[in-house]
Amino acid sequence: MTFNAAALLLLIAGLALIGWLAGRARSNLLAGRAGTKLHSRPQYHGWYVALWLFAPAALFLAVWSSVSPALITNQVLATEAAQSLPSFGFERGAILSDARAVAQGKQADVRLPAAAPLVKPYADASHKYAWIGIAAMLALALAGGLYAFTRIKPDFRARTRVEKIVMLVLLLASLVAILTTFGIVLSLLFESIRFFRLVSPAELLFGTQWAPTSGAPQPDTFGGIPLFWGTVLIGAIIAMIVAIPIGMMTAVYLTQYAAPVVRKWVKPILEILAGVPTVVYGYFAALTVAPALREFAVMLGIPNASTESALAAGIVMGVMIIPFVSSMADDSINAVPQAMRDGSLALGATPNETIRQVLIPAALPGVMGGILLAVSRAIGETMIVVMAAGLSANMTANPFASVTTVTAQIVKLLTGDQEFDSAKTLAAFALGLVLFIVTLLLNIVALRIVKRYREAYE
Amino acid sequence: MTQDDLTIADPKMKAHGVNVFYGEKQAINDVSIDVGTDLVTAFIGPSGCGKSTFLRSLNRMNDTVASAKVTGQIELDGEDIYAPSMDVVQLRARVGMVFQKPNPFPKSIYDNVGYGPRIHGLAPGKADLDVIVERALVRAGLWDEVKDRLQESGTALSGGQQQRLCIARAIAVDPEVILMDEPCSALDPIATAKIEELIHELRGKYAIVIVTHNMQQAARVSQRTAFFHLGTLVEYGKTTDIFTNPKQERTKDYITGRYG
Numbered sequence: 001m002t003f004n005a006a007a008l009l010l011l012i013a014g015l016a017l018i019g020w021l022a023g024r025a026r027s028n029l030l031a032g033r034a035g036t037k038l039h040s041r042p043q044y045h046g047w048y049v050a051l052w053l054f055a056p057a058a059l060f061l062a063v064w065s066s067v068s069p070a071l072i073t074n075q076v077l078a079t080e081a082a083q084s085l086p087s088f089g090f091e092r093g094a095i096l097s098d099a100r101a102v103a104q105g106k107q108a109d110v111r112l113p114a115a116a117p118l119v120k121p122y123a124d125a126s127h128k129y130a131w132i133g134i135a136a137m138l139a140l141a142l143a144g145g146l147y148a149f150t151r152i153k154p155d156f157r158a159r160t161r162v163e164k165i166v167m168l169v170l171l172l173a174s175l176v177a178i179l180t181t182f183g184i185v186l187s188l189l190f191e192s193i194r195f196f197r198l199v200s201p202a203e204l205l206f207g208t209q210w211a212p213t214s215g216a217p218q219p220d221t222f223g224g225i226p227l228f229w230g231t232v233l234i235g236a237i238i239a240m241i242v243a244i245p246i247g248m249m250t251a252v253y254l255t256q257y258a259a260p261v262v263r264k265w266v267k268p269i270l271e272i273l274a275g276v277p278t279v280v281y282g283y284f285a286a287l288t289v290a291p292a293l294r295e296f297a298v299m300l301g302i303p304n305a306s307t308e309s310a311l312a313a314g315i316v317m318g319v320m321i322i323p324f325v326s327s328m329a330d331d332s333i334n335a336v337p338q339a340m341r342d343g344s345l346a347l348g349a350t351p352n353e354t355i356r357q358v359l360i361p362a363a364l365p366g367v368m369g370g371i372l373l374a375v376s377r378a379i380g381e382t383m384i385v386v387m388a389a390g391l392s393a394n395m396t397a398n399p400f401a402s403v404t405t406v407t408a409q410i411v412k413l414l415t416g417d418q419e420f421d422s423a424k425t426l427a428a429f430a431l432g433l434v435l436f437i438v439t440l441l442l443n444i445v446a447l448r449i450v451k452r453y454r455e456a457y458e
Numbered sequence: 459m460t461q462d463d464l465t466i467a468d469p470k471m472k473a474h475g476v477n478v479f480y481g482e483k484q485a486i487n488d489v490s491i492d493v494g495t496d497l498v499t500a501f502i503g504p505s506g507c508g509k510s511t512f513l514r515s516l517n518r519m520n521d522t523v524a525s526a527k528v529t530g531q532i533e534l535d536g537e538d539i540y541a542p543s544m545d546v547v548q549l550r551a552r553v554g555m556v557f558q559k560p561n562p563f564p565k566s567i568y569d570n571v572g573y574g575p576r577i578h579g580l581a582p583g584k585a586d587l588d589v590i591v592e593r594a595l596v597r598a599g600l601w602d603e604v605k606d607r608l609q610e611s612g613t614a615l616s617g618g619q620q621q622r623l624c625i626a627r628a629i630a631v632d633p634e635v636i637l638m639d640e641p642c643s644a645l646d647p648i649a650t651a652k653i654e655e656l657i658h659e660l661r662g663k664y665a666i667v668i669v670t671h672n673m674q675q676a677a678r679v680s681q682r683t684a685f686f687h688l689g690t691l692v693e694y695g696k697t698t699d700i701f702t703n704p705k706q707e708r709t710k711d712y713i714t715g716r717y718g
Binding site for chain 1 (some may be wrong): 515517519522524547548550551554555557559561562563564573574577578597624625627631
């Protein structure tokens with residue numbers, strides 16, 4: 001007998017079904033009596049019983065699954081056989097988990113001889129706690145079900161209760177994403193703090209030398225400026241030089257000139273473009289665009305032309321961002337009231353003048369918000385820069401030279417052999433934190449702009 | 459309608475046998491009307507009667523609706539405005555329009571008024587534009603209220619001021635005809651009174667056509683009134699005649715409030 005959470009979940013789900021049927025039947029029975037009128041329809045009574053039966057038991061199941069292993073281990077450790085265990089954590093853990101695997105039937109025999117005497121205590125303890133758990137769970141389920149069942153009366157407001165519970169479930173679901181984000185930020189923060197104990201924040205933010213060569217004779221330097229510059233050069237300058245004009249022109253064409261048929265085809269195609277995995281763009285940048293640009297640069301006689309160039313990564317990233325910019329601009333231009341356009345046309349302005357002098361200025365706040373969101377996406381983009389921009393931290397304005405970005409360095413720092421307490425590895429978290437803060441700020445500003453703009457026209 | 463008292467000696471615009479279709483649906487059916495040069499002409503009728511549609515065909519604003527089709531003849535100073543040789547941009551500079559809801563551009567008051575003169579190249583220099591903007595705002599009765607804050611956004615004005623700004627904007631390109639599509643329907647009574655006063659003052663300088671669902675307003679501001687019903691022109695005549703002595707039963711029913 002082991003504690004199988006999935007099977008038990010099915011069991012209480014089955015019980016809940018019975019509870020539902022019972023609750024509905026009982027309320028039907030009550031309703032059948034002459035002169036009584038139910039406040040809620042029978043299935044709400046059924047749901048009320050089922051939820052009371054299911055929810056506490058399931059909650060208990062979740063808690064029990066996470067605490068019972070510790071309880072089992074504690075009991076095993078209290079036995080005589082466990083007294084001879086080595087105190088060193090790693091070895092001890094290995095022996096215990098070996099014994100556990102055999103006790104739970106996942107493994108035919110022990111691999112470590114020291115684990116053999118622990119198998120029986122483990123099996124006993126598992127048994128005991130499994131029974132306790134199942135008994136408690138069933139008791140809870142039945143108690144909940146009975147409680148709910150006895151409350152069924154003609155005037156009982158089961159519908160209100162059920163709807164309240166449903167709302168609670170929805171609230172919990174929406175909290176999951178928020179809490180997860182919060183957890184991610186916290187973990188990022190903790191690792192970053194460990195890094196900042198070794199390297200001062202000022203060095204990371206303002207230092208100009210990036211050389212995290214652990215094990216090298218000279219001390220590591222963690223000056224982030226070359227990375228920030230590379231990120232800005234690729235994501236905020238080159239990519240935007242490509243994406244903003246093309247995206248805007250696309251949006252103007254689609255909103256103002258395109259025949260409905262053209263719009264019907266082009267818009268979905270653009271949206272598909274937005275769904276292409278970034279690694280595919282990365283291939284394109286590294287294998288097609290970068291070599292072509294290098295040849296072009298060599299032809300022009302530009303020094304330091306590299307096959308891994310900021311330009312290649314930036315251009316491809318810009319192409320990737322085009323659908324994003326165009327769809328934001330499209331929305332903003334569409335949100336400008338038709339009255340504005342009519343007003344301009346009625347004054348004898350041409351469509352072109354109307355777009356340039358009325359529609360785009362009116363849509364500008366929304367477009368700006370969209371562009372900021374696009375920048376925040378571009379600087380967080382990883383695959384393209386890893387594949388096409390290179391890893392050498394150069395401070396150069398030459399777009400044909402190789403530069404590196406924050407995201408590319410994070411990948412470099414965290415791949416391969418790594419110790420999780422060296423400054424080199426921890427630097428990745430600190431860089432991640434910087435990136436997170438910057439994109440967060442960009443998003444907040446962008447969403448504010450977009451929101452204020454929307455309000456202006458509604 | 460060949461009554462003698464309706465003959466307008468010098469019509470600014472002449473419409474003859476005009477039909478307007480939206481796709482399959484016919485919105486205007488065989489309408490013929492003359493718009494006098496020095497007169498205010500009011501189009502009245504119940505909602506959906508086609509009065510706005512007809513108004514919008516006078517400066518070809520229906521062109522912006524893809525499914526709209528206009529047949530028949532509309533002339534401005536004897537020139538067919540739907541002829542291929544007619545430049546719609548120039549037509550709209552000559553036939554200005556004020557809309558139901560004030561629609562100032564999200565620009566400064568100055569730039570709102572200066573927009574038309576700029577795109578038509580009416581002001582060679584800044585000083586010329588200043589003169590044009592001031593004159594238009596004075597004519598629209600807005601100058602005293604905004605002369606100290608010309609650089610503020612036009613959208614920050616009150617509804618009535620915005621509508622007068624839109625009138626100033628239309629005046630600034632020096633049109634010959636001004637079309638007004640229910641210009642007061644989004645305004646309060648005081649702002650409405652100001653606009654009506656303004657229409658009185660503008661009379662004689664421009665041929666004015668005003669669509670209104672407010673019959674008292676038509677009676678107050680216009681000299682000619684056309685009553686539309688279900689896409690047809692039921693009766694057209696001197697405003698005083700229409701309101702005191704309508705010839706058609708339907709007109710009488712409408713102005714006495716029997717329907718509409």
